[in-house]
Every structure is written in structure tokens, then in C-alpha cells.
Amino acid sequence: MNVDKILNNLEKKHPGEVEYLQAVREVLESIEEVYNENPQFESANIIERIIEPDRVIMFKVPWVDDEGNVKVNLGYRVQFNNAIGPYKGGLRFHPSVNLSILKFLGFEQIFKNALTTLPMGGGKGGSDFDPKGKSNAEVMRFCQSFMLELWKYIGPETDVPAGDIGVGGREIGYLYGMYKRLKGDHTGVLTGKGSNWGGSLIRPEATGFGAIYFVQEMLAARKETIKGKTISISGFGNVAWGAALKATELGGKVVTISGPDGYVYDPDGISGKKIDYMLELRSSNQDIVKPYSYVFEGAEFHAGKKPWEVKVDIALPCATQNELNGQDAARLLENSVMMVAEVSNMGCTPDAVETFIRNSIMFAPGKAVNAGGVATSGLEMTQNAMKMRWNQQEVDGRLHEIMKNIHEQCCRNGKQADGYIDYVKGANIAGFLKVANSMLDMGVI
Numbered sequence: 001m002n003v004d005k006i007l008n009n010l011e012k013k014h015p016g017e018v019e020y021l022q023a024v025r026e027v028l029e030s031i032e033e034v035y036n037e038n039p040q041f042e043s044a045n046i047i048e049r050i051i052e053p054d055r056v057i058m059f060k061v062p063w064v065d066d067e068g069n070v071k072v073n074l075g076y077r078v079q080f081n082n083a084i085g086p087y088k089g090g091l092r093f094h095p096s097v098n099l100s101i102l103k104f105l106g107f108e109q110i111f112k113n114a115l116t117t118l119p120m121g122g123g124k125g126g127s128d129f130d131p132k133g134k135s136n137a138e139v140m141r142f143c144q145s146f147m148l149e150l151w152k153y154i155g156p157e158t159d160v161p162a163g164d165i166g167v168g169g170r171e172i173g174y175l176y177g178m179y180k181r182l183k184g185d186h187t188g189v190l191t192g193k194g195s196n197w198g199g200s201l202i203r204p205e206a207t208g209f210g211a212i213y214f215v216q217e218m219l220a221a222r223k224e225t226i227k228g229k230t231i232s233i234s235g236f237g238n239v240a241w242g243a244a245l246k247a248t249e250l251g252g253k254v255v256t257i258s259g260p261d262g263y264v265y266d267p268d269g270i271s272g273k274k275i276d277y278m279l280e281l282r283s284s285n286q287d288i289v290k291p292y293s294y295v296f297e298g299a300e301f302h303a304g305k306k307p308w309e310v311k312v313d314i315a316l317p318c319a320t321q322n323e324l325n326g327q328d329a330a331r332l333l334e335n336s337v338m339m340v341a342e343v344s345n346m347g348c349t350p351d352a353v354e355t356f357i358r359n360s361i362m363f364a365p366g367k368a369v370n371a372g373g374v375a376t377s378g379l380e381m382t383q384n385a386m387k388m389r390w391n392q393q394e395v396d397g398r399l400h401e402i403m404k405n406i407h408e409q410c411c412r413n414g415k416q417a418d419g420y421i422d423y424v425k426g427a428n429i430a431g432f433l434k435v436a437n438s439m440l441d442m443g444v445i
Helices: 002-015 018-036 040-043 046-050 101-114 136-153 170-184 201-222 238-249 273-283 291-295 324-333 350-358 372-388 392-414 424-442
Strands: 055-064 068-082 087-091 119-129 159-162 229-231 251-257 263-266 300-303 314-316 339-341 363-365
Touching: 002 238, 018 040, 018 101, 018 350, 018 424, 040 046, 040 424, 046 424, 055 101, 055 136, 055 300, 068 087, 068 101, 068 136, 068 159, 087 101, 087 372, 101 119, 101 291, 101 372, 101 424, 119 159, 136 170, 159 372, 170 363, 201 238, 201 314, 201 339, 201 372, 201 392, 229 238, 229 300, 238 273, 238 392, 273 291, 273 372, 291 300, 324 350, 350 363, 372 392, 392 424
Parallel strands: 087 119, 087 159, 229 251, 229 314, 314 339, 339 363
Antiparallel strands: 055 068, 068 119, 251 263, 263 300
């Protein structure tokens, strides 16, 4: 396999799709050695088949605002690979949404879902619609119009979307209500549903909880624990909230959160009522964290800056892709950070990842660290299929076990001769082998 040649050809087909090309490069560079050791992959042209989505569905979404004005947004669903199960991946509603971002997320999702060991393929979707500042009625009308097109392509055994940035419980409810009316079925076609009508317990917390369980395993491999460690977190939504909640519960001290306006540093630690306040910030729909510094004495707000300049033991990017760059990585190293784990998808730029690995810093990629969210979505699908509801302890126990298993897969495939664990390589190899071997079993289709 010639990685550069493959990527050059891919870029000619899809010029300007930088996030998608970045995600493909990371995987191909990680699996190159194992791919070349297995000539059956080359003869079946697995790489060419796995890096292109099965299909991309793109559609317009017309809707009417509260003043009676007709608006039009773009909607997408990228169904990337269903070798091991129905397409599974979130819907993102955000002005930044474009095909490159959704293809990168869908490609990552293939391997993330494979790592969970649950039968789920990879997909992603969304719209450039921005729910912030919109009334409930406007969000409802948009979601209903969006589903009016999407429903034709999804189903409990075909494609099971979930939430992502900009798509929470409110949006899932509106989307599901329209799907149910159009289809006439009450099925587990969306995950992240309300707990009264098929949702799983701890789903809102699952991505953050799972990330901390993975961090626990990374620390245990070095005979360390999270107790007493200082932690910087970016973002302030459900993912950051879940991570802060679980890290604090296990004895860690979270000292930062961030938003588009800057970051808050709280030297006393973000715990108790402060974690609850994160939910108030999110529900305010203002997308700013500065008010935290008004409410809690001793907290400092740093406008226009990122939290990676704070001296901590553990850094957890929880916001969006490429939020931590090479300069941020160098600053973390200067401050003697011991671990960085991506809770956001592809949260670090390639030069940041290279910096951490070159300096033997414990580093793990989003496709492993944040897999707890989709894992719990998979558990929600299972509960829906069985018409059962597990209690919180059952769901949390299964989530914890899945994250331990993902860590073991990463270690098994990523351990280097000097004992350093390359979690990027380990996660990519483990996910790729499961999907590639499944594709071989099914022939060329």
C-alpha cells in the first residue's frame, strides 16, 4: 500500500475536503504495516472500498420561521460502511457542517463502532442549521422538514442516527415524532430518545463517563490512578459535563471549561453545583462560558484563549475537531502534562499528535476514548429490540466493560518494542481488522 499515492488520488476526487483527507491519512498510516502483511486485503482492494462511503444523501430542508419567512438549509446523511451492522452515527446541526466534516466523522465512526464489539456500521449526518437562538417551534418545524426526507433512508436494521453537536433530547424528540408519523412504526430507529419512550439511562452522560473509564485504564497501565490529578477540559456541553462529573466522582480535580468566547479557570475545582451550572450554561443557548466567572468566586475568565495553557496532569479536549494544535501541545509539554485523551472526534491536529507520541506522552484518539457514547447508543438499540429497560447500574456496568475491552484492544495492537503504547495505531489496527475481515467474508459487493 502506498499511502501518499492513495491520498493523492483521493484528493483529486474530493478536493478541499481537508478533514476527511486528514482522517483517512491517520488510519492508513497506522495500518500500513499490518495491511501489507495480509495480501488478501490488497487482492480484494479493501482500502479503495473502505475509504469511500457507500452513499452520500444530500437534500434541501425548507422550513418557516416564527415571522413567516421561508428558510432553506442543507441536509446530509453519509452512509459509510455497514459490513458489521446497520449504519450508526450522529446527526450534527451546526453552521460549520459540510460534506468534508461529515465524511471525516462517518469514516471515524466505522472504526469506533467496530472497537465497541457491538454490531454497528459507520455513518454520520446533519445540517448547516443552527438551533441556537431559535424558538422551540422553529426547531420543531426544521426537524420535521429534515425528517420528511431522511425517513426514506433509515430504519432500525438499516441506519440508526443519534444526536451530536446541536442535536440533543429536544431535537431527537421532534425528529422521532415525525419519523413515527411517517412510518407508522414505534421502533428503535433513533438513539438518545427520551427515557419515557425508549431511551436508555445514562445516555446523556455516556460519552464523558466512557472517556474517564478509558483514562482510568490508561493510568492503571502505568500503575497510576485519577485520584488527585488536575484535569483541563474544553467545551461545556453534555460531553464535557459527563467527563467532569465522572472525573470528580473518582477523585480528579477538573479546573477548566471553555466555549467560543474563551475559557474559565477555577483553581478550586469544578464540582458539585458548579457541574450542575454547566447544564444551565448549555441550556441558555448563548454558547458562552464567561457567566461562570460571575457566579463562582475565584474563577478566572480568559477571553479568546484555550485552556491548554493551564498547568495540569491530564488534558481532555471535549469540544470539536482540531481544537488542540501543535503550539498547544508544546505548551502542555512545557507544563509537564502526563496524558492527553481526545474526547472530541479528532480533537488534536496531526502535529499535536506527533508531538505527544514523539515525547512518549500517554495519548489516545477519539475513536477509542469517546466510544462510550455510541456504545451506549448500541445498548439502547438492544433494549429497544428486546422491549426491555435496564437500570442505571446495568447500563453503566456494560459501558465500563466495553471501555475496558477497547483499551485492551488498543494495547494488544499498539504496544511498541520499548513498552510505549501507541493508542492511535492500536485503535486503528483493531477497528480496521474487524471491518476488513468482515468485508472479505462477504465478497465484493
